[in-house]
Amino acid sequence: MAKISKRAGLGILFPDRIAGANPAYRTHKTSSSVLYLAVRSKYFLLQITFYLTQLALCSIIVCMRKRPDLHNLSKSELIAEIPLACSDETAAVEFFEFQRWGNTPCCVKCGSVDVYQMKDAKTGQRNKRFLWRCKDCREQFTVRINTVYEESRLPLRHWAYAFWRAATSKKGVSALEIKRHCQISYKSALFLMNRIRFAMAPDLPTAPPLIGIVECDETFVGGKPRYRGHKQGWSRANKTAVFAAVERGGQIRRQVIADVTGKTLKAAIRQVVDPRATIMTDEHTGYKGIGKEFTGGHETVVHSRREYCRGEATTNTVESSFALIKRGIIGTYHNVSREYLHRYLWQFDFVWNGRKLNDGERTVAAIQAAEGKRLMYKSAVAPHA
Numbered sequence: 077m078a079k080i081s082k083r084a085g086l087g088i089l090f091p092d093r094i095a096g097a098n099p100a101y102r103t104h105k106t107s108s109s110v111l112y113l114a115v116r117s118k119y120f121l122l123q124i125t126f127y128l129t130q131l132a133l134c135s136i137i138v139c140m141r142k143r144p145d146l147h148n149l150s151k152s153e154l155i156a157e158i159p160l161a162c163s164d165e166t167a168a169v170e171f172f173e174f175q176r177w178g179n180t181p182c183c184v185k186c187g188s189v190d191v192y193q194m195k196d197a198k199t200g201q202r203n204k205r206f207l208w209r210c211k212d213c214r215e216q217f218t219v220r221i222n223t224v225y226e227e228s229r230l231p232l233r234h235w236a237y238a239f240w241r242a243a244t245s246k247k248g249v250s251a252l253e254i255k256r257h258c259q260i261s262y263k264s265a266l267f268l269m270n271r272i273r274f275a276m277a278p279d280l281p282t283a284p285p286l287i288g289i290v291e292c293d294e295t296f297v298g299g300k301p302r303y304r305g306h307k308q309g310w311s312r313a314n315k316t317a318v319f320a321a322v323e324r325g326g327q328i329r330r331q332v333i334a335d336v337t338g339k340t341l342k343a344a345i346r347q348v349v350d351p352r353a354t355i356m357t358d359e360h361t362g363y364k365g366i367g368k369e370f371t372g373g374h375e376t377v378v379h380s381r382r383e384y385c386r387g388e389a390t391t392n393t394v395e396s397s398f399a400l401i402k403r404g405i406i407g408t409y410h411n412v413s414r415e416y417l418h419r420y421l422w423q424f425d426f427v428w429n430g431r432k433l434n435d436g437e438r439t440v441a442a443i444q445a446a447e448g449k450r451l452m453y454k455s456a457v458a459p460h461a
């Protein structure tokens with residue numbers, strides 16, 4: 077075997093030196109040259125082995141890099157722009173303007189594209205208030221008009237930061253954190269976050285109903301922690317009931333509900349689920365009979381019998397979604413009152429529903445959702461608003 081390899085190696089390196097190939101060489105063959113050739117051919121084989129190993133390693137690395145991107149970590153140019161928009165006011169204004177109008181800014185009053193930026197007479201730079209003027213209706217406007225930040229005096233760079241954090245934190249971001257990072261008052265930070273949550277609220281009348289396999293479940297959020305060892309069990313009196321319906325592989329709709337009776341739960345399902353869907357729930361008695369109203373029927377898993385999955389029937393997705401809310405409330409918000417919980421649910425739903433977008437795209441989606449919505453201070457601080 078070694079002999080064959082040696083011959084092959086010699087053939088490639090020195091084709092004319094193989095015994096028999098060149099009669100002239102045969103006459104000069106000495107013992108030292110044979111030894112030299114043997115050493116060279118050994119190195120040659122080692123080199124081949126080395127290169128083959130390198131090739132194998134490179135192909136493994138390439139294969140690993142080409143794996144499907146399950147968590148959508150695709151590079152986003154926006155991710156490089158957002159930190160700049162969070163630190164410089166002009167960059168922030170231009171960022172918001174581009175996300176709203178793209179390359180064709182238009183008048184927010186009449187829709188004309190014949191508009192121009194107003195300049196400061198002394199410096200020639202953009203107007204301090206970043207005003208635009210429409211040549212058709214002669215009205216002045218800014219990018220803030222007709223959005224949730226219209227009446228706000230806070231610089232847009234703080235808004236950019238808050239939008240970024242709210243849209244990219246899976247378990248939410250607290251107003252106290254925004255207060256510290258932006259160096260603004262807690263009141264301003266709380267108001268800012270409430271407006272952002274309002275921007276993230278689903279437009280339920282126009283939102284498509286859930287279809288296919290829809291998992292429904294209810295849970296209790298907030299209040300005092302559950303003491304598992306306590307004989308009396310835990311009280312639901314200080315907790316808030318939340319209902320969730322998740323289309324498998326699709327969107328989620330969560331809402332605060334008054335109680336967990338059959339009437340309330342069934343009404344919540346009818347509100348968000350298409351009549352052709354298949355409903356999956358646990359064995360809660362409130363869901364009994366709901367299958368008659370949906371052509372896909374109703375399947376249950378009986379948790380009390382330790383049954384969590386039976387073929388297609390499972391409620392694991394909706395239960396995972398509750399786990400995220402609970403981690404967010406325990407770890408980030410610490411305490412959310414019943415009156416304001418629905419706003420936090422809007423934010424959690426927005427992040428869940430945009431989970432297939434990357435962080436930059438989700439931030440822009442939140443900013444664009446803020447257009448056409450306004451939340452006045454009184455309604456922002458009022459519960460149930």
Ligand SMILES: [Zn+2]
Nearest residue numbers: 183186210213
């Ligand atoms: Zn106009």
